Amino acid sequence: MKKGINWKKVLACVLVCVLTMALAAGCSPKKTEKPKKPEQNEEEVISEGETGENPAEDMTEMPAPPAEGEMSETEVDALGNPINDDGYYYDEDGNLVSDEDMMNVDEDGNPISEEDMFYSEGGDDGWESVEYGDKEAFAEAVKTGYEEVTELPFEPTGTLYYLYANGVYETQYESNTDFLTFCKGSTEDQVSRITVEYDHENTVSINDADVRIQSNKNVVYIALWNKGDYWYSIYCDRGCTEDEMVKMVSSVK
Numbered sequence: 001m002k003k004g005i006n007w008k009k010v011l012a013c014v015l016v017c018v019l020t021m022a023l024a025a026g027c028s029p030k031k032t033e034k035p036k037k038p039e040q041n042e043e044e045v046i047s048e049g050e051t052g053e054n055p056a057e058d059m060t061e062m063p064a065p066p067a068e069g070e071m072s073e074t075e076v077d078a079l080g081n082p083i084n085d086d087g088y089y090y091d092e093d094g095n096l097v098s099d100e101d102m103m104n105v106d107e108d109g110n111p112i113s114e115e116d117m118f119y120s121e122g123g124d125d126g127w128e129s130v131e132y133g134d135k136e137a138f139a140e141a142v143k144t145g146y147e148e149v150t151e152l153p154f155e156p157t158g159t160l161y162y163l164y165a166n167g168v169y170e171t172q173y174e175s176n177t178d179f180l181t182f183c184k185g186s187t188e189d190q191v192s193r194i195t196v197e198y199d200h201e202n203t204v205s206i207n208d209a210d211v212r213i214q215s216n217k218n219v220v221y222i223a224l225w226n227k228g229d230y231w232y233s234i235y236c237d238r239g240c241t242e243d244e245m246v247k248m249v250s251s252v253k
Contacts, residue, residue, distance in 0.1 A: 126164065126165050126166035127164055127165065127166065127168075128164065128165045129162045129163065129164050129165075130162070130163050131160060131161070131162055132160075132161040132162070132163065133160070133161075134161075135159070135161065138161035138163065138169075141163055142163060142169050143167070144167060144169070144184065144230065146169075147184060147232075147252055147253060148171055148182065148252070148253075149171070149173070149180070149182045149234065149248050149251055149252055150251040150252070150253060151247050151248055151250070151251035152173055152180065152248065153178075153236075153240050153244045153247075153248070154173075154175050154177075154178040154180075155175060156173040156174060156175055156178075156180075157174065157175045157176065158173075158174050158175075159171065159172065159173050159174075160172045160174075166185075166186075166190065167185065167186060168183065168184065168185035168186075168190045168191070169183070169184055169185075170182070170183045170184075171183075177238070178236075178237065178238055179236075179237035179238070180234065180235065180236050180237065181194065181233075181234070181235045181237075182232075182233070182234050182252070183232065183233045183234075183235075184230055184231070184232050185230065185231055186229065186230060186231065187231060188224065188226070188231050190231065191224065191231045191232060191233040192222075192224055192231075192233055194222070194233075194235045195222075196214070196216060196221045196222060196235075197216055198214040198215055198216045198221065198222070199215070199216050199217065200214070200215050200216070200218075201213065201214050201215075202215070202242065204242075204246060206225070206246060206249050206250050207227070207249075207250060207252075208227070209225045209226065209227045210225060210226075211223050211224070211225040211246075211249050212224045212225065213242055213245055213246075215239075215242070216239075219239035219240075220236065220239060220240050220241060220242050220244070220245045221235065221236055221237075221239050221240075222234070222235050222236075223245050223248070223249050225249065232249075232252065234248055234249060
């Protein structure tokens, strides 16, 4: 007798296969794909926060160029005029001014009369002075008559002229190594402000005047004399011989 198909067994086998396949699919590990690293753009600008540097701090602002003719005033002369580092005079706009332009003017650039010239620096002790760099202007301002030493024992490289409020005037001759002062005033005290220690004084008659020549260790430093209403003195900083001093006194005119 031919046996029929056992459908129950067939169905059970199918179910077992399906369950086996399902279990196999559910238990197998899942394949995960690693995230791709983002590519960095080489031209990307690094932000200020990432570097920790502030570009603005590294930048130094260039100073604006000075205005044309601008200069820095370092000091002023006796009349209040600015003197630059190089020793030349400049006005308030930085323009170079000659010595001639600066003479006989006050601190505002206004002309000073001869009467006011004596007191241009103020004060009341009589020794306020006005410095002249020009011989002719100085000679015109001296009311007592201008005199000078015409024979010097050295060649001066510069000469300065000072006129004081009390009427005394002084001429200073100087070189790189020598300094000599000629002074004229109304009294002996006025012209003998410079003193040196001396061990010998010799009186010599020169041009009808008794000249006292003071020396120390045979080196002459000072000559003092009176003629008419005025007193005179010559002071030689480095000293000289008596013959040189006599020659200088004789040359005063």
